[in-house]
Amino acid sequence: MTAFDLGGLFRAAGVTGRLHALDIDSGTEVGFGSDEPVPTASVFKLPLLVEVGRQADAGRLDPAERVTVSPADRVFGPTGISAMRDEVTISLRDLAYLMIAVSDNSSADALVAKVGLDAVNAMLAGFGLVQTRVTQDCRQILATMREDTGGESSVTDPDMIARLRVLDPALANRSTPRETARLLGMIWRDEAAGAESCAWMRGLLGLQVWPHRLASGFPYDDVSVSGKTGTLPTLRAEAGVVEYPDGGRYAVAVFTRSFSTAMNQPRADAVIGTAARMAVDHLRSLPDV
């Protein structure tokens, strides 16, 4: 039960939305469809990052190890190594940086090849995050999209979008707003991995470049916003942490689906920030228990 009208807010922006917000230190939560399964799109890079940190802690991988990504290894994407033309030799931790900062798909798949999706899912199960599963890397996600669309890369046909398997939580990488927010809370409380690795992950998430979603709700020099976006046709998501100057820390996960199939919808991007702001404000106005 929420005391504020998140449904109306999402509707006015032309989307349906699911949200979960969590006060990282007190554990107080507020949500709107918190436990509904959602396809994660690029938000799956968040649990992947956690597993990279944990395997580094365990000595199973060396973050400084350099790997070579050849043009043949590259997967489609508008940023990072995916957008480059030549062979790249780069350390695992710098791949993680590109995967988080600009959501680089090729970097994500190079890391999946290193840690394995089974290990990611075992980690999630170990944390009790049973609704969150990563079954596909970027190459597989893009391959099923190609099959469903017949090779079209920018899909705006509503009938075609309705058939996309990557948007079906039963078939795609999935989570719930609550579980995604919980995983973020664990990174911020040093529980997802060793303290040093958690600090490293927080640093990377703070370097994410997109200002139009979660960060747009908190346009203040003394508030920090860290996060990871996710985007697929009609799907816009961001999960991140907002830190206030008085020390308050809030993990927020917002997943939206737009009614319109247009690719450019600034209001649909911005409502992620507005809804998060409303939820954080609600958490902050609750009396201390």
Place this chain on the structure above:
Amino acid sequence: MDLVRHLYYFTVVAEERHFGNAAIRLGMAQPPLSQRIKRLEQELGVRLFDRSSRQVRLTEAGLLLLGEAREIVARVDRLKELVRHGATGALRAGVPPDLGAAVIAALVAGFRETNPDVRLTFSELWTADQVGALAEGTIDVGIVRHPVTAPGVYFGETLVQTPGVLLPENDPLAAGSAVHLADLAGRELLLFPRDGEPGLYAETVTECRRHGFVPAEIHHGITLGLVVAGSAVALGAPVGMPGVRWRPLLGSPLAWRASTAWRVPTPEVTGFAEVAARILRENAGMTEEGMAPARRVRPRPATGFLT
């Protein structure tokens, strides 16, 4: 010659390091001031100032005498105050006009408890006017806002108030639990008068700008009519007034410092300063200095330079 008066001139020139400025502060012309310093030097048989350089500098002997001279001037002041007070049994206090009736009532009650025989009177004066009134002796003690420069005035413990924002009740921002200064961008601000609070006014406006609030216009005053009318917001402590909503400022970006101030520490003045420090904590929501959080800018890649 009036040795005490000459010593007072000497302390003022020593503080200003400039005959012209000292003369302005003393409200006299520069030539007679220079003559009087010369007479004092003849009387004492030493040179007090080195006038060879462009700036007036104290000589070794001048430095040696300065502390004593201040002591003598203060003691003679105190002597006169004591005589005056022994006769009247009154303490004249200056308070900021926006201090609020409840705080003044608490001050009166608190002071009456500890000093039942002294009659307490108040003048509502802004900091700049209180400093003048202290120098002229028309008030004995005051409550001033910092930063303030006032030679010869002594200050009690510095206390800090973190103001919130007073919004018209129909302002959309009143729906939230707290307001960031940047949310106020473009609104008009009602603030205490610049002439009365020059130091705090400048500090507040600078801090507002730094946090993203550049007021479209600044109105000077304390009555909240413009806020009730919906045409401005104000900064300050919570008030229970119809049509006005108070919200805290996110991150407590503003820290308004205040303290008691006096020139001559009579027992009544010291007593008042103690009571005032307690009342400002208990009734005006002030805390010790250093409680306000330091501001940290949290850079984001999208706001970085050269991107």
